[in-house]
Amino acid sequence: MKAIFNKNSHQKPLIIAGPCSIETPSQLEETVGKLVEEGIFIIRGGVWKPRTRPGSFEGLGAIALPWIQELKEKYPIQFAVEVASAQHVEEALNAGIDIFWVGARSTVNPFTVQEIAESLKGVDIPLMVKNPVNPDLSLWIGAVERFLKAGITDLAVVHRGFSNFRDTLHRNSPLWQIPIEFRTHFPDLMMINDPSHISGKRNLVPIIAQKALDLNFDGLMIESHIHPEQAWTDAAQQLTPQDLGILLQHLKTRKVHFEGSEALNQLDDIRQQIDQADHDLLEAIHRRMELVDKIGEYKKLNNVAVLQLERWQEILQTRPEWAQQLGINKEVIVEIFSLLHQESIRKQTEILDRD
Ligand code: PEP
Ligand code: MN
Numbered sequence: 001m002k003a004i005f006n007k008n009s010h011q012k013p014l015i016i017a018g019p020c021s022i023e024t025p026s027q028l029e030e031t032v033g034k035l036v037e038e039g040i041f042i043i044r045g046g047v048w049k050p051r052t053r054p055g056s057f058e059g060l061g062a063i064a065l066p067w068i069q070e071l072k073e074k075y076p077i078q079f080a081v082e083v084a085s086a087q088h089v090e091e092a093l094n095a096g097i098d099i100f101w102v103g104a105r106s107t108v109n110p111f112t113v114q115e116i117a118e119s120l121k122g123v124d125i126p127l128m129v130k131n132p133v134n135p136d137l138s139l140w141i142g143a144v145e146r147f148l149k150a151g152i153t154d155l156a157v158v159h160r161g162f163s164n165f166r167d168t169l170h171r172n173s174p175l176w177q178i179p180i181e182f183r184t185h186f187p188d189l190m191m192i193n194d195p196s197h198i199s200g201k202r203n204l205v206p207i208i209a210q211k212a213l214d215l216n217f218d219g220l221m222i223e224s225h226i227h228p229e230q231a232w233t234d235a236a237q238q239l240t241p242q243d244l245g246i247l248l249q250h251l252k253t254r255k256v257h258f259e260g261s262e263a264l265n266q267l268d269d270i271r272q273q274i275d276q277a278d279h280d281l282l283e284a285i286h287r288r289m290e291l292v293d294k295i296g297e298y299k300k301l302n303n304v305a306v307l308q309l310e311r312w313q314e315i316l317q318t319r320p321e322w323a324q325q326l327g328i329n330k331e332v333i334v335e336i337f338s339l340l341h342q343e344s345i346r347k348q349t350e351i352l353d354r355d
Helices: 025-037 061-074 086-094 110-119 137-149 177-185 195-199 202-214 241-250 261-302 309-325 330-353
Strands: 014-018 042-044 078-082 099-102 127-130 155-159 190-193 219-223
Touching: 014 025, 014 190, 014 241, 025 061, 025 241, 061 078, 061 086, 078 086, 086 110, 110 137, 127 137, 137 155, 137 177, 155 177, 177 190, 190 202, 195 202, 195 219, 202 219, 202 241, 261 330, 309 330
Parallel strands: 014 042, 014 219, 042 078, 078 099, 099 127, 127 155, 155 190, 190 219
Antiparallel strands: none
């Protein structure tokens, strides 16, 4: 079978769409019919739903599987479902499901991941591994390693964001640096973005989807429902197939590399200027560190404590103000100066404690 999750063999972005949960035969069929009209042929639909709290709709379970089989006879689609146990794997395989995904609440648990991986040994099925609920890169990498070990080769990962405490904008904070770092470990794995679970609300989905394409993600998994506001799960974030079609038309895809020698020359030129600017930056940091040593010696001579709180508070107030005047993001400067201050404290403590 031809691999689905092959970075080089498909048009970017790969689109996977469908309802959060399968609810009724008509909801499924109407949604899929409209998605196919929009040119979408890889369909997702939750059969078993992992819920954070009990009492919510937990998916229909195996009774929905024959409905999928019927639809597959009617439309040229491939169907993806979430599996969270060996039992799910067995039932879904028997029903001829084409693609599996492992959800965020499973990726956090190595026992669950291992159980699913064991049940997939010797099975040739495309698999997507969502990031764990918590922002832990190793858990995500570990899950992928378990599936690779089990012999799964048609593999992709899905970035669906991370739970948060006070991020009121997103349902799950994207923390883009985590998928980017993940990519440095597995540059050849396809990386799909799930803007629906990051957003938690319809109107944010296009913005997150575009951001993912700007960052060169290979595909998008987007929740779509024929009547989103009546959905049994994740009603606030699903899009109608028509709205999804409009969204896809408006998305701007980016080239992976620069094309043409003129563009490359310009890029080279700007990069050289960046190299010079970084050099200047490092020299300025070096100068600052020398002054820090000097002040350390002076504190030692006078037997004064390293941490001078008022001075630190003054730095913490003035530097972001200066940054803002230059049009630089204040938060970034606070972080950079916190690191510089930590290093100053370390160096000065070393000087003070030296015999
Ligand atoms: C889902 O895809 O509907 C789902 C439950 O997602 P996640 O595992 O990302 O929470
Ligand atoms: Mn969902």
